[in-house]
Amino acid sequence: MASYPLLTFFLPFLFLFIARLFNVSDAQLLFQGFNWESSKNPQGWYRVLKNLVPQIAEAGVTHVWLPPPSQSVSPEGYLPGRYYDLNASKYGNERELTDLIRTFQASNIKCIADVVINHRTASRKDRRGVWAVFSGGKGDRSLNWGPWAICKDDVEYSDGTGNYDTGDGYGPAPDIDHLNPRVQRDLTQWLVWLKTQVGFDGWRLDFAKGYSTAITRGYIQRATPQFVVGEVWSSLGSDPIQGPEAHRRELDNWVKEAGGVATAFDFTTKGVLQSAVTDELWRLKDPQGRPAGLIGISPEKAVTFIDNHDTGSTQKNWPFPPDKVMQGYAYILTHPGIPSIFYDHYFDWGLAKEIKMLSGIRARNEIKPQSSVEILAAERDIYVAKIDGKVITKIGSRYDVGGLVPPGFCLATSGKDYAVWEKI
Numbered sequence: 001m002a003s004y005p006l007l008t009f010f011l012p013f014l015f016l017f018i019a020r021l022f023n024v025s026d027a028q029l030l031f032q033g034f035n036w037e038s039s040k041n042p043q044g045w046y047r048v049l050k051n052l053v054p055q056i057a058e059a060g061v062t063h064v065w066l067p068p069p070s071q072s073v074s075p076e077g078y079l080p081g082r083y084y085d086l087n088a089s090k091y092g093n094e095r096e097l098t099d100l101i102r103t104f105q106a107s108n109i110k111c112i113a114d115v116v117i118n119h120r121t122a123s124r125k126d127r128r129g130v131w132a133v134f135s136g137g138k139g140d141r142s143l144n145w146g147p148w149a150i151c152k153d154d155v156e157y158s159d160g161t162g163n164y165d166t167g168d169g170y171g172p173a174p175d176i177d178h179l180n181p182r183v184q185r186d187l188t189q190w191l192v193w194l195k196t197q198v199g200f201d202g203w204r205l206d207f208a209k210g211y212s213t214a215i216t217r218g219y220i221q222r223a224t225p226q227f228v229v230g231e232v233w234s235s236l237g238s239d240p241i242q243g244p245e246a247h248r249r250e251l252d253n254w255v256k257e258a259g260g261v262a263t264a265f266d267f268t269t270k271g272v273l274q275s276a277v278t279d280e281l282w283r284l285k286d287p288q289g290r291p292a293g294l295i296g297i298s299p300e301k302a303v304t305f306i307d308n309h310d311t312g313s314t315q316k317n318w319p320f321p322p323d324k325v326m327q328g329y330a331y332i333l334t335h336p337g338i339p340s341i342f343y344d345h346y347f348d349w350g351l352a353k354e355i356k357m358l359s360g361i362r363a364r365n366e367i368k369p370q371s372s373v374e375i376l377a378a379e380r381d382i383y384v385a386k387i388d389g390k391v392i393t394k395i396g397s398r399y400d401v402g403g404l405v406p407p408g409f410c411l412a413t414s415g416k417d418y419a420v421w422e423k424i
Contacts, residue, residue: 027368029150029359030112030229030303030340031061036313038067038343039075039090046092046100055352057107059341060359063227064104065204067091068114069194073121076309077114078206079173081121082279083143083190086198096199101199110201112227113194117187118210118220119173120149130159132174143188149183150174166212169340180216183224191223202227202261209233213257222261228302229338230254230264236271240283244272248294255301266337267294270311270320273331276383277324284331285378291335299336300369306332307342323416326354326394330418333358334393335385336371357413361420365390376404392421 033056038045045067068077071088071368086094101111123135132150136143150160154175164179169175177183194200208216208230220228234253237243248268255264272292276283283292290296295304306328311318320328325345332339333355339362345351359366367387377384382398384405392405393416409421 010052010151017193027362027366028062028227028338029060029362030063030305030338031056031109031346032305032308032342033064033090034067034309035075035342035348036309036315037342039077043116044092044096045090046096048098048101052190052347053103053107053109056346059346059352059356060363061109061341063110063112063202063420065112065229065340066097066114066200067382068101068116068206069097069198070101070116071260073173077120078116079121081123082118082135083120084193096292098199105199105201109288111199111225112202112204112229113198113200114206115191115203116206117178118177118207119170119175120145121173127158131225132157132159142189145183145186149177149180165210166215167210168207170207170210175210178211184215184218188219188222191219191225195223195225198216201225205230207231208254208264213254217260220258220262225261228258228260228262230258230262232264233267236268240275241287244268244283244292245286247271248292248297251294252298252301255298263301263303263338264294265308266294266304269295269302269304269332270306270338272323273306273328274320277321277327277395279380279397281383282378282380284383285375289375291373291375293337295335295337295373297373302337302369303340304332304335304337305340306340306345308340312342312343325349326351326415327418329355329358330393330395330415331383333362334367334371334387334391334420336367336369336387338369342363354413354415358420361391361412361422365422367391377402390423394419 003328033049041048069086071085073079075090105112121133124133132147134145142250147159147161148298151162151165152160153164154160156171157174162396163179165175202225209232216344236247251264257260272283286292286296294302306320371388374386382396384394394401397417408424410424412420412422
């Protein structure tokens, strides 16, 4: 496939440095700082990641998403038990975590905790022999719960005596009754503790479909995080038009009902984009001429991504076509929304150089979550869009852009089946 010649190398990094120095852009850029295997690193993941902070900062990252910090039955952290126990995490201990957070914040990067509050694993059995007694850990803090904290309609853990679940069920662990005032109070105190004592600036809400948006809104209002992104993952369906439309409306409703600083991972854009790059680039334009994902209707609330620890990594539950990943980054890093970079792509796949070129273009052209998009072409093998009238992005196997790039634009970067121009 054709690749455009690279006209410059050092200039984008100079502009990126100037943009960060003078804060000329209020755009946000998220970095997922782990993958599915990170908990197994023999050096301790928090210590490994601390050494990589300077390289992550070079990409213009503003927020880093860190793994679940609490003691967990699963090494990855997604079956938490003792919420306050940060020393039993497979990623490292509490001191190493707070040291990592301070290191990121010294580079003006905010830290996002992976918050798993839909479900919780019990610490021991009760008098009936049921695993339904929870221990908060760490001294006299709360979160010591009983069966009353489990939803009564939990199919797998039917001994719960709490209220009915307000969201989707989760099989591997008991679903927490978030309607219980004691549960709300205890979890709010823990979330505030993560902010005031540990140093986290915000949350990534795991399995956010497991409880209602009213519950989410309550935690946001009471604990006042600076940034929240929810994992609301549903199937797109088979219809190429109605499927994505209904899907992004679900995401849009979630962020609006959650309110405040809530955003959501744009699973619609991921699904449409990874189908589009297989010679179906027409998918990227909706019937109204807008981007087909959540970024087409609520871009300031959309966190775009290519892959994460679930969809990619070693799990590969819904991976992006590996030979087209850079087309994906060319799209999300130049388009509206809050783009995110996956650890694997940046470090393990050796794509840091190309990703930094694109993030530099985003920074110096001040592309923001709410930036405007004019789609110039969306056909089988070519997609071209103008962002804020200052940047033109092309992805797809067709080399000839057919006069869609007007005079006054200069090629800024390019790679296999993608190119980006900037207005001079």
